[in-house]
Amino acid sequence: MNRRRFGQLTTGVALAAVFGSKVWAEDWQATLDAAKGQTVYWHAWGGDTKINDFIAYVGAEAEARYGVKIEQVKLASTADAVARVVAEKAAGQTAGGAVDLIWINGENFAAMKQAGLLFGPFAEALPNWRLVDKAGKPAVISDFTIATEGFESPWAMAQLVFEYDQATVPVPPVTLAGLQAWIIANPGRFTYPQPPDYLGVTFLKQVLYGVMQEPEALQQPLDEATYEAAVAPLWAFLDAVHPSLWRAGQAFPANEPALGQLLADAEIGISLSFNPGRASAEIAAGNLQATVRSFVLEGGTIGNASFVAIPFNAAHRAGAMVVADLLLDPAIQARAQDPAVLGFLTVLDQAALDPVAKARFDGLDLGVATLAPAALGRSLLEPHASWTARIAADWVGRYGVAQ
């Protein structure tokens, strides 16, 4: 059905997609030609200046290499861009849409893919796709258990890490039970972003992984019959810590930067981030105490990939694909992993890189607060999106109205 819709909608260069990747490989030059002179409206969350700066850098590279301009549309929430595409579809605008490229993953991707709002498959046709570490980083093709099927292209890996200030927390708790005890023993010194914020829900899922009887069930759509019993330990955990949270659980930071600011202000002692390099980068930028370090829980923490996707009605589809490919370029990937720039983990397979490209990665100084790849431990796969949506909604039901 996607295929048919797609056939109806595609024109020009994109028509080639219907014929499979062989034609694509030959026609990449045609895509580059079509992209030249286009301005790609990249809708990306705009709450972090370092990410904005990185996107600006990618834009400069895209213009220099391919004559493609990038205009970042800074969003307060990725859902704004989704809503925009929905509104366009509802209004019958099947071409020339405002959104060319979306920084996306998880539930936004699941919703858009299901609603037929995405162009594709295109990711496998990108020249740099062969460098992507599909085997070692299964999250690049399984987005919250949803097979990406080429409807989005990865550009960064993320893994949940905890950050703490050595000056106030000499020994960080590396088990879930230890964390719970620490929160209760240090009232007001821990919090998490307010669900349904992405990082906040990730924290809930991390706890769920640790307290659930059979965490394997998280890879399947949730089963109504067993759901309540399965998540009961999660609510028990949260109930226990709730009164000891920052502001006694009467308010929560809005998102990851707001949480990071609380750590920088020393309002909290332990924080979380989906970017293992965040703390080092913030220390380097002078925004965070030099005594901050990071840790992960025994048994692993949740990891996932960030993707870019192209809406079905994108006005500058060729340009968007060129940008998606450029994001997989080893030089760009190495830059993104540089803690002084972003500190995002690469999606590329180091073994697939040529020596020059590999040297770029080997030469990176990961920074004082960043765990070495080996110390990051096991990366747990994201649960099925049905769990994410449900526990976020249930959280709002339980804690969304302050007592």
Place this chain on the structure above:
Amino acid sequence: MKHGQGGLGGASLLRQVPRVTLLLLFVPVLAGLLGTLAPAFGTGEADWWAAFDSLAAWPGLRRAIALSLASGLVATVLSLAITLLLVASLADTAMFAALRRLLSPLLAIPHAAAALGLAFLIAPSGWIVRALSPWATGWTAPPDVLILNDPWGASLTLGLITKEVPFLLLMTLASLPQTDAARRMAIATSLGYGQVAGFVLCVLPPLYRQLRLPVYAVLAYAMTAVEMAMILGPTLPPTLAVQIIHWMTDPSLAHRGTAAAAALVQLVLVVAALLGWHLAERFARAAVLRAAGSGRRWARADPPLRLFAVAVGFVVAGLLITGLIGLAVWSFAGLWQFPAALPASLNLTTWMKSGPDLARTAGVTAAIALLATGAAAGLVLACLEAEHRFGLTADQRALWLLYLPLIVPQIAFLPGLQRLTLALGAENGVPAVAAVHLVFVLPYVFLSLGPAFRAWDGHFAVAGAALGATPAKVFWRLRLPMLLGPVLTAVAVGVSVSVAQYLPSLLIGGGRVETLTTEAVALSSGGNRRIIGAYGLMQMLLPSLGFAVALAVPRLVFRHRAGMRADLRAGSSGRTAR
């Protein structure tokens, strides 16, 4: 129109302008309302009641409704009370002149910037706590107390008051000359009434008649404010207006109906609150009559009330101004750890890094503001000229229509307007955003320019006509140049209104049109105070620039015209003295 002499066509066109202008205000609001409400009643196969069921199932609904009502009503009552107290107890004093000079420019400050400044000030890690720590409080880390985003909406209410008092104060000062206040006060004082009592009994009744619509606008705005509530308001749950925005942009796409149902509830709430307020006006009237009948003079109440008014006035102005200074300091701050009262170092890093973005965003913001305000000023001048030439009078109904976009909550009609502009295939760029800004800018430009235009001395026109000038020539050569000051002031007001718009820019611009205000609000969720400070400051500077031009240009143009300069001094806020 310049050669309007030439045709009846031009004249009849001019005659239609007031009607067309009112349609321009009325149609988008009505169409937007219908567009918003359509999904609430289900479209296609969707269940009529499903949207309302899902709304009712939201656990925060009751609290969100209560918050919307409480913060709106409390903010309106207190703002009005503070404004009237200031005018009643301090009018014609040097202190009042000082307060007025402090408060008037604050009207131009966008709500978002004011909220951001206030947040910097009152947060547990904010300036007030820093100034007192650790020497007075003993705190070396920010205290774990809930001030910002408190579940009761107290900081939101405070923020609303700091912005609405300047608005109501200026509206009051504009209405006061039409109430014969001086003579009424003279009589009341000669009968031994205290100043405040005399004001309430003699001046307030005619004054409130003029203030009614502005007060309704304040009430409707305060109940539905989005950007201020996003920055200062509660989050568990947020106010209804903020939750509607969350639903509209929810990734699961299933909440559009819920959002529309909630928008309908919000609209009903505002209408109910306005009706309740209207009812309360009657009680207040009865109370004033009873007080008058009692014969008490309340003269001894004046000194404490005056003291209180001065204190409250300076606190309101002080909060806002200190908050804005805080924005500025943060934008230049190097490392600034708690509890230092000032940054360890100042640098230009933030401004250098975000300079290009800021400049581009400011450019877009200014372009939208000038487009919208230019169109608004043209329409308003044409309306007023038509009113003058054809002897039309603006009746109460026209005034209501003028206030319509200010009273109908933006959150209730903008989502529908967004759908409509998309359905019409309008390119959602700068022109579309400017066109929607026009709906909000025009009423303010009219309110600002109307009194001065009507107060212009008609003898000049008679003299001009006697010398053979056509009505058009009188307008272009006499009236417009002589009203340069008020026109520029009205334009500056329009620019400040346009710069401050958040929802219209966000929704109609489809995220592609970035203004200083949308950027500042988007950044405010991230907590990076330096960059927030820079955007907040720019947001404030742009309207200030408009007012600076409005002040400077007439003084430059009229530097050889002593009479015009005297006029400027007499009516610096745009009202020519008669």
